[in-house]
Amino acid sequence: MKTIKDQDCTIYAGEGSLSQLQGEVARYLAAEPDATCVVLCEQAAAKKIFPVLLRACPSLRRCKRYFLPATEAQKHIETLLPLWKQWADDKLDRKTLVINLGGGVLCDMGGFAASLFKRGLPFINIPTTLLAMADASAGGKTAVDLGEIKNILGSFNRPRAVFVDPVFLKTLPAREMLSGMAEILKMQCICRTDFSVQRAEKIFTDPEYLNEALLFAIKNKALITQQDFKEENIRKTLNFGHTFGHAFEALALRKKHPISHGEAVAHGMVCELYLSCRKCGFTRARFESFARLINARYGSFTYTEKDIPALLNYMVNDKKNKGRKIYPVLLSDWGKCVFDKAVFPLVIEKTLHDNTKKNGRYNA
Numbered sequence: 001m002k003t004i005k006d007q008d009c010t011i012y013a014g015e016g017s018l019s020q021l022q023g024e025v026a027r028y029l030a031a032e033p034d035a036t037c038v039v040l041c042e043q044a045a046a047k048k049i050f051p052v053l054l055r056a057c058p059s060l061r062r063c064k065r066y067f068l069p070a071t072e073a074q075k076h077i078e079t080l081l082p083l084w085k086q087w088a089d090d091k092l093d094r095k096t097l098v099i100n101l102g103g104g105v106l107c108d109m110g111g112f113a114a115s116l117f118k119r120g121l122p123f124i125n126i127p128t129t130l131l132a133m134a135d136a137s138a139g140g141k142t143a144v145d146l147g148e149i150k151n152i153l154g155s156f157n158r159p160r161a162v163f164v165d166p167v168f169l170k171t172l173p174a175r176e177m178l179s180g181m182a183e184i185l186k187m188q189c190i191c192r193t194d195f196s197v198q199r200a201e202k203i204f205t206d207p208e209y210l211n212e213a214l215l216f217a218i219k220n221k222a223l224i225t226q227q228d229f230k231e232e233n234i235r236k237t238l239n240f241g242h243t244f245g246h247a248f249e250a251l252a253l254r255k256k257h258p259i260s261h262g263e264a265v266a267h268g269m270v271c272e273l274y275l276s277c278r279k280c281g282f283t284r285a286r287f288e289s290f291a292r293l294i295n296a297r298y299g300s301f302t303y304t305e306k307d308i309p310a311l312l313n314y315m316v317n318d319k320k321n322k323g324r325k326i327y328p329v330l331l332s333d334w335g336k337c338v339f340d341k342a343v344f345p346l347v348i349e350k351t352l353h354d355n356t357k358k359n360g361r362y363n364a
């Protein structure tokens, strides 16, 4: 097990890390003698994940527990209203420690719920999916969507601790694993100047390498968020693949054929590398080999010419923009991000058109 610090948040990562939870909770309750702790668990996965938590931390049996519907389609403030009402009825106070247990949506929503209730309760994240382990559970971004606009309501608020324990991955469906692998791949693209598609492919084929790459992602994200918590500078690089990716995710949800966040980011990275070739001198050969990897692992994301105005509209509304200009994260080379280059909507539109001409496949 490894311990990684992100300012005042401790991330426990690796096999057995959940065994540290009991001590963390006990230390908190010893320092705040009148405090209590509650668990907020993802509803749909509760039967699977809640017993794992109780086995690692039996004292939590005495805690109040809440179950939250936490799919992408439910990531709205309305979903939290009954929870907040219940918390008010149950008299949770500012010292109540909230333990969020679930995937990326649950961690985002649980952090958001804790941040706003009585102006902020302390919380711990226990991610149960690879995606949440690699990205959403650490770094202190909490969020819900507003209508179709992804993560536009939220706060910067670090959890006290994060427990990344692979015990939860044993029963995770293959599609969920693929989703998390995309965020892990993203970290390699933006942080490794020695990135190679051949080595990155091992994320999908070699469980030992996947563990190594997950740890790399967690460590490097912590290094980045320590330098730039409020995303004014280098933290923007973590959005690589997300400008196009969020638009693909929103379109798929609107069409009632949702794709996972990771699948959307995978296709988003390809589009942003395509743009990088045009705008930042990223080499065509590297783009093509990366696009082949994504096509092989994630298939293609298909949309038609008719969808392009909606996709563009999602991107124009991206919270990272200034005015009507769009700021995707581009790469001049592996590990070298360009994040403050404005791209006009017309150029984005052309990228989207170029993709449809290839029938959703990116490799030339």
Ligand code: GLY
Pocket: 135, 136, 138, 139, 141, 235, 238, 239
């Ligand atoms: N998920 C990107 C970030 O935490 O900044």
